Amino acid sequence: MSVTISNLQNKKTKLISDAQAILTRGLKSIEDKATYDKILAEATEVQQHIDSLAYLERNLPSSAAPVVETPVVKTPARASRSQRAAAYRELFLKGIGGMSKENRDLITTSTDGEAIIGQDFDKAYTEAQKFYGITATLVHQKKLDVAGRPTKFVDYDDTNSTMTYLPETTSTSGVEADPSISSTIPGTDSLVSLIRYSFQSASDADNFQDFIQRLVFVRAARATEYALTLGKDSGSQTQLPNSPDGGILGQVSAGFTQSSGSLAAGPVYSQLTSLISSVDHTYYVNGAFMVGQSTFNYLISQVDSTGRPLYHFDPSTGLLMVAGKPVYVNGAMTAAYNTASSPVVLFGDFSRYWAYLNGGGLKVRILTQRFADQLEGAALSYIRLGAAELVPGAVKALVTAAS
Numbered sequence: 001m002s003v004t005i006s007n008l009q010n011k012k013t014k015l016i017s018d019a020q021a022i023l024t025r026g027l028k029s030i031e032d033k034a035t036y037d038k039i040l041a042e043a044t045e046v047q048q049h050i051d052s053l054a055y056l057e058r059n060l061p062s063s064a065a066p067v068v069e070t071p072v073v074k075t076p077a078r079a080s081r082s083q084r085a086a087a088y089r090e091l092f093l094k095g096i097g098g099m100s101k102e103n104r105d106l107i108t109t110s111t112d113g114e115a116i117i118g119q120d121f122d123k124a125y126t127e128a129q130k131f132y133g134i135t136a137t138l139v140h141q142k143k144l145d146v147a148g149r150p151t152k153f154v155d156y157d158d159t160n161s162t163m164t165y166l167p168e169t170t171s172t173s174g175v176e177a178d179p180s181i182s183s184t185i186p187g188t189d190s191l192v193s194l195i196r197y198s199f200q201s202a203s204d205a206d207n208f209q210d211f212i213q214r215l216v217f218v219r220a221a222r223a224t225e226y227a228l229t230l231g232k233d234s235g236s237q238t239q240l241p242n243s244p245d246g247g248i249l250g251q252v253s254a255g256f257t258q259s260s261g262s263l264a265a266g267p268v269y270s271q272l273t274s275l276i277s278s279v280d281h282t283y284y285v286n287g288a289f290m291v292g293q294s295t296f297n298y299l300i301s302q303v304d305s306t307g308r309p310l311y312h313f314d315p316s317t318g319l320l321m322v323a324g325k326p327v328y329v330n331g332a333m334t335a336a337y338n339t340a341s342s343p344v345v346l347f348g349d350f351s352r353y354w355a356y357l358n359g360g361g362l363k364v365r366i367l368t369q370r371f372a373d374q375l376e377g378a379a380l381s382y383i384r385l386g387a388a389e390l391v392p393g394a395v396k397a398l399v400t401a402a403s
Contacts, residue, residue: 005050005053008046011046016043030126030130086103088212089205091364091366092366093199096366098368115363115366116361117216124210125220128217133225135229135248135290135330135332136221136225138350138351139350139356140153141357143358143360144357153184153185153388155390155391157182160180186386187386188242188385189227190382192381193219194379195215195219195379195381197377198375198376216379216381217362225330225331226332227247230246230249230250231244231245231247242387243385243388244387244388244389249397251389251392252343252397253392254343255275255396256271256396256399257398258398258399258400260401261403263401263402264338266298269310269322272289272323272347275398279393280393283352283353283394283395287347288325288350291345291346292330292334292344293329293333293334294335294336294344295333295344295345296320296329299311299322340400341399341400343398345397347397349394354389354395359384364381365379
């Protein structure tokens with residue numbers, strides 16, 4: 001076995017060890033899950049490299065091949081993160097056409113000429129979603145195929161599947177209840193926004209990642225959450241053709257409905273546990289609560305008979321916990337906790353309930369001349385997305401009383 005294969009096997013062993021350590025600690029946050037997936041993907045690539053080298057060693061002749069001198073070709077070094085950040089800064093100041101060739105080569109562009117926000121800013125985008133659009137990180141997300149092929153989502157509900165006793169002395173066929181399969185191929189719709197900024201702020205930004213997060217990512221994260229939650233754009237309130245009518249709130253079924261006359265009291269603990277009980281345990285394991293800002297404020301204001309908070313925050317994640325499950329705040333759930341006949345609390349496994357088709361990432365087209373007389377630039381930001389319901393019973397709602 002060659003030294004190269006041995007080194008690769010050592011690298012794979014270390015990657016698997018790192019992944020096991022993360023699992024042992026528990027996947028407590030979005031960052032933990034992303035790190036775990038990245039390590040597994042790298043371990044798979046290393047194994048494929050090992051298999052390729054082993055195949056060559058088995059099949060190449062044992063005699064030494066004649067040495068052929070080949071000219072040394074210098075591979076250009078990969079641009080550093082700071083170099084790519086500088087390239088994006090120049091993009092926002094000058095647009096694609098005004099950039100230097102060196103920086104323009106560091107920007108990925110679409111066939112339409114828009115700049116695609118690169119992976120260097122993935123962490124900043126995730127942070128924006130974490131605080132302003134968490135729904136996109138909880139549902140089942142896939143990216144649109146780069147070749148334009150349809151992207152299919154498939155899931156199944158096996159909560160009613162069974163197995164039947166089959167006696168050895170009979171030829172009777174077994175009878176079973178098969179799981180229900182959900183298969184959908186959503187299309188995508190375009191959302192666009194014009195963002196103005198001063199050239200001075202783009203030039204002076206100490207950290208361009210923070211600048212682009214405040215400028216573009218927060219708005220895109222909120223628009224995505226709005227589209228997933230309500231099935232509409234956040235500007236004109238237009239129903240999106242490639243999203244289910246009303247989004248998550250329009251499709252979710254009631255798991256618990258408050259009795260008449262209990263509206264003013266708000267969602268109390270017993271009602272929240274009843275909501276949990278309405279969801280099959282399959283979807284409880286990775287389940288979470290989702291509420292609007294009004295309901296969140298109501299929950300954190302609740303105290304027991306001694307004046308202590310009824311619900312506590314997890315110090316490791318900063319999330320409010322109810323009955324051992326995290327509570328996520330959805331900015332698109334605008335109904336107050338005491339709004340009549342409204343789904344104000346959701347609970348279940350959102351990754352099994354809702355599909356989010358990411359149509360190729362966030363793109364920007366820079367308009368350097370439009371507001372130049374005010375020393376300002378503008379960015380047209382684009383996202384394409386689609387959505388679909390997967391397993392209807394994976395998430396259910398607490399619906400407030402009519403009065």
